[in-house]
Amino acid sequence: MIQVNRNYGKLKESYLFYNISRKVKAYQAEHPGVKLYRLGIGDVSLPLCEAAVAALRQAAEDQGNPERFQGYTPECGLPFFREAVSAHYAGRGIALEPEEVFVSSGASDELGDILDLFEASSAAYIMEPAYPAYIDASIMAGRRIVRLAAGPENGFLPTPEREPDADLIYLCSPNNPTGAVYSREKLKQWVDYANARGAVILFDAAYEAFIESDLPHSIFEIEGARTCAIEICSLSKTAGFTGTRLGYTVIPKELERGGMNLNAMWVRNRTTKTNGVSCILQRGGAAVFTPEGQRQVMENIHYYKRNARIMTEALAEAGTEYWGGENAPYVWMRCPEGMKSWDFFDRMVREIQVIGTPGEGFGSCGEGYFRLSAFGRAEETAEAARRMKEWLKGLRGQRGEGK
Numbered sequence: 551m552i553q554v555n556r557n558y559g560k561l562k563e564s565y566l567f568y569n570i571s572r573k574v575k576a577y578q579a580e581h582p583g584v585k586l587y588r589l590g591i592g593d594v595s596l597p598l599c600e601a602a603v604a605a606l607r608q609a610a611e612d613q614g615n616p617e618r619f620q621g622y623t624p625e626c627g628l629p630f631f632r633e634a635v636s637a638h639y640a641g642r643g644i645a646l647e648p649e650e651v652f653v654s655s656g657a658s659d660e661l662g663d664i665l666d667l668f669e670a671s672s673a674a675y676i677m678e679p680a681y682p683a684y685i686d687a688s689i690m691a692g693r694r695i696v697r698l699a700a701g702p703e704n705g706f707l708p709t710p711e712r713e714p715d716a717d718l719i720y721l722c723s724p725n726n727p728t729g730a731v732y733s734r735e736k737l738k739q740w741v742d743y744a745n746a747r748g749a750v751i752l753f754d755a756a757y758e759a760f761i762e763s764d765l766p767h768s769i770f771e772i773e774g775a776r777t778c779a780i781e782i783c784s785l786s787k788t789a790g791f792t793g794t795r796l797g798y799t800v801i802p803k804e805l806e807r808g809g810m811n812l813n814a815m816w817v818r819n820r821t822t823k824t825n826g827v828s829c830i831l832q833r834g835g836a837a838v839f840t841p842e843g844q845r846q847v848m849e850n851i852h853y854y855k856r857n858a859r860i861m862t863e864a865l866a867e868a869g870t871e872y873w874g875g876e877n878a879p880y881v882w883m884r885c886p887e888g889m890k891s892w893d894f895f896d897r898m899v900r901e902i903q904v905i906g907t908p909g910e911g912f913g914s915c916g917e918g919y920f921r922l923s924a925f926g927r928a929e930e931t932a933e934a935a936r937r938m939k940e941w942l943k944g945l946r947g948q949r950g951e952g953k
Contacts, residue, residue, distance in 0.1 A: 557692045566682050566911035567591055570895075577899055587934035589861070589922045590905040592726070592879065594790045596853060598834070599846035602789060605837035609830040623826035626817060627653030627798070631832040634839040635798050644770045646800060652816060653827045653835075654797040657756045657784035662687040663823075664752065664780065664799070667815055668718055675716030677708055678913030679727050679882075681754070684720045685913070693718070699915050706730040706873060706882070710743040719744060721769070722754040724761060727912050727921040728882040729874015731765045737772045744778035748807060751779040756797075759788040759851055761877045776802040780812070787879060787925075789838045789847050796827060796835045854879050857931040858924035864935035868942035881922040882909070886945050891920055902937040 570590055578586070598606075612618035626632075632648035639646045654660040661683055673694040676684050688695055696716040700706040706728040721740060723732040732740075744751050753769040761767050769779045781800040785791040805812045820826075837843045858875040865872045865883055875881040885894040891908035898904050907923070909916030924931065 555690065555692075557690050560689050561686055565686070566907070569911070570905070570907065573896070574899070574905060584903060586899070587904045587930050587937065588926055589924075589931065589934055590907045592787065592923045592925055593792050594787065594850075594854075594925050595927050596790055596850045598790045598794065599838070599843060599850065601837040601840055601843035601846055602791075602834040606794075606830055606834035609833035613830065620829035623829050623832070625820045625824050625826045627651060627826070628829060628832050631798075631836045634836040635800075638839045639768065639770070639800075642767060642771070644768055646770070647803065650800055650802055650813060652799045652801065652820060653832060654782075654799055655795045655827055656786055656791070656797045657754060657782050658683055659795075660782050660797060660799050661752070661754065662690075663819075664782065664816075665691045665693070666819055666823075667812055668693075668750070672718050673716040675719045675749075677720065677722075679706070679909060679916035679919070680720065680913050681722060681726050682911060682913075697913070697915075700728070700730075701915060702873075707732055707736055709736055709739045717747065717749045719749055719751045720754065721751055722756075723766075724757040724878035724880075725874075726754075726757065726878075727880055727907065727909065727916070729876070729878035729880040730882075731761060731763075731877045734766050734772060737766055737769060738774075741769070741772045741774045741778055745774055749778065750805070750807065750812075751775075753779050753781045755781055756784040757787055757878055758783070759847065760855065760879055763877050765877060770800070770802075776804045778805070780805070785835055785838060788851075789835075789843075790850065791835070794831060794834065796831045853928065854924045857926060857928060860928075860932055860935050861922050861924065861938075864939040865942070868939045869946060870942050875924070879924040881924070883920050883922065885909075885918050885920050886942055888918070891917055894920055898938075898941070902941045904934045904937055 631653055632651040635651045636646045636648045665687060670692040673696050674688040675696050675698060677698045677700045685695060698708050700708050706725060707730045740751060755768060758767040769775045769781050784797040801813045801816050803813045838847060858879060858881060861881050862872060862875040870883055870886060872881055872883040885891055891910040895908045907921040909919030909921060
């Protein structure tokens, strides 16, 4: 009889956002017609920028023209897309060969697929609170997980502990869910550790476009990163490709482990396991990196950052402790009155019809915290923030009356 992958039996019964969806559906069934204000899942609300739409439209028309028709694409990416990404990095002072850039269908897919490069015996070092897919993908692959606690004491940005027993290091900056962003000095500590140990950093840079302070957008801004890091990027939150699905991964040619070259290994993996990403999507993605595309994308990002500012101002006025929201689209708040995060979720939906994401869903270190997303419509975000401010003030007032 065939043996199934029993690692699936080690997963939680259901995924975080499935649980949220189930609870919301139950509330709506009991309260038909009630308006809900969604600050939970990180899906964008603005459409694709016009530069990308125009390129997608033209590429689709090209598919109907025998002179411009494109069949199978190169599995690792079409040259024009890889060159566009390489030029984008060059604009930040980072030299990349186009052959070090690999097209993908998005960061979530790539974070799971990239584990093919490493033996399951290589333990994963994961900071919690963490994006749930890091843990779930590692469990599915049979990988041992070493958890590193992040909290207010380290600004939710831990640095290497003394000789941690792990070889595959997940870093996310700006961080999902906390919104914290690593400095160059702290990233250098991780790079030095990885090189000394022979570990590999998986650097999730899905939210780098939200950084406007003097903080690193890429791990490759750090000296030594080319010999220890893989960077996984997405156009989902940068350019609204959540439903269009496009991203890219950077694997330097210098990155070697165990006598094998990881760039060459990933070429072999992609040419075996994929038929590439469609030319239409890559044309749309390349347009994002044009000057006009970048201008339009930044307009959308500033829209979301205004949403974040509205939320943080409301929390500050309510006297609630929070992190993030400045160089990231997420705000990480402490649940009031010592509430557990799922209790806070249930009560907020029931009493003010606002939806967020319970921190406990990002690991045990997230218990007692709550994530708010800035990706909603401005008017709905403003109303949700107003409701939260008044409600949180009321909770504090109730505590005062009870003393």
